[in-house]
Amino acid sequence: MAKVVWTEPAVSDLDAIADYIALDNPAAARQLVQRVLERVEQLERYPESGSIPPELRDSRYRQIIETPCRVFYRYDGKRVLILHVIRGERRLRTRKLRGRDR
DSSP states (O other): OOEEEEOHHHHHHHHHHHHHHHTTOHHHHHHHHHHHHHHHHGGGTOTTOSBOOGGGTTSSEEEEEETTEEEEEEEOSSEEEEEEEEETTSOOOHHHHHHTOO
């Protein structure tokens, strides 16, 4: 089983998305966070189950989608590093993602 490690920037990303949704619907924000956490937890058993993001075809990054979020991660054989969470309608800034890969 792989160990899932959330980076601080990814936690901040998810918090910011939830805070924005909570302005109008706190229950929906809590439900979204719970769904994202459950999907990410599945990576412990199936770390390579995410798809390769179209913007990053020739890279080691993967994504899982829990609408409206895209969760970007990297699997190193032992750990799943959760690197970035964005709203699905936003464009991925690949430089920002690679800067979080530590």
